[in-house]
Amino acid sequence: MLQISKCVYFDSAHQNRHKGGKYSQLHGHTFFAEIIAEGLLHTNYGWIVDFSEIKSSIIPIIDVLDHSYLNEIPGLEEDATIPAIKGWILGQIKEKPWWFKDIHIGIVGDLKFKPKRIPMKKHCSELWAFSFESAQSLPQLPDSHPCHSLHGHSYFVKACAKDMETLPKALKKIYDMLDHHWLNEILGLEKATSEVLTFWIVEKLREFNHSPKIVVVQETPSSYCIWREHE
Numbered sequence: 686m687l688q689i690s691k692c693v694y695f696d697s698a699h700q701n702r703h704k705g706g707k708y709s710q711l712h713g714h715t716f717f718a719e720i721i722a723e724g725l726l727h728t729n730y731g732w733i734v735d736f737s738e739i740k741s742s743i744i745p746i747i748d749v750l751d752h753s754y755l756n757e758i759p760g761l762e763e764d765a766t767i768p769a770i771k772g773w774i775l776g777q778i779k780e781k782p783w784w785f786k787d788i789h790i791g792i793v794g795d796l797k798f799k800p801k802r803i804p805m806k807k808h809c810s811e812l813w814a815f816s817f818e819s820a821q822s823l824p825q826l827p828d829s830h831p832c833h834s835l836h837g838h839s840y841f842v843k844a845c846a847k848d849m850e851t852l853p854k855a856l857k858k859i860y861d862m863l864d865h866h867w868l869n870e871i872l873g874l875e876k877a878t879s880e881v882l883t884f885w886i887v888e889k890l891r892e893f894n895h896s897p898k899i900v901v902v903q904e905t906p907s908s909y910c911i912w913r914e915h916e
């Protein structure tokens with residue numbers, strides 16, 4: 686049997702109160718939803734189903750979750766964990782399309798401090814990379830903007846500093862300040878665009894006696910902000 690899969694993303698905030706610890710704090714993630722389709726090949730088109738049909742059948746449901754605070758959505762108030770989100774999505778699919786097999790929900794971030802050393806490439810310095818999971822809203826934007834409402838991201842950070850050996854220690858301190866937090870509550874991050882967050886990390890590294898050369902903050906898989914030391 687042949688299967689195909691289509692992945693879509695949603696950026697949301699949640700709290701898992703029953704889990705306790707940092708998981709019960711308001712935080713957020715970039716979630717992925719991988720939709721699995723199964724079936725025989727269409728004799729004419731040579732596919733199981735059009736990828737765009739998979740997307741359009743599930744997107745209206747994902748849109749309810751995207752840029753939201755999951756615990757405010759009816760049915761997810763008490764439990765907004767990954768299995769509950771999956772159950773909620775399945776419950777929203779009124780009539781299952783014939784090709785629908787399953788849906789896998791996950792988080793794009795590492796979910797722990799796992800710094801990776803990225804070796805130097807042709808035009809790019811050596812970097813340390815890590816991810817963290819936070820909630821945020823941008824109150825300075827008009828109500829109609831999706832980022833005005835409470836949501837979350839799996840943020841990816843890359844940094845290069847003069848002393849690359851001790852840099853992960855400073856990055857761990859930054860991780861502990863940001864991970865599983867609501868950024869708006871952190872001094873200097875009340876309006877945390879990627880640009881503001883990038884500057885904030887540069888300043889923190891300096892406070893921790895590092896000389897940053899490059900800091901990159903990636904909020905979604907398709908957008909990032911980069912700061913470079915002026916030479």
Ligand SMILES: [Zn+2]
Nearest residue numbers: 699712713714
């Ligand atoms: Zn979470």
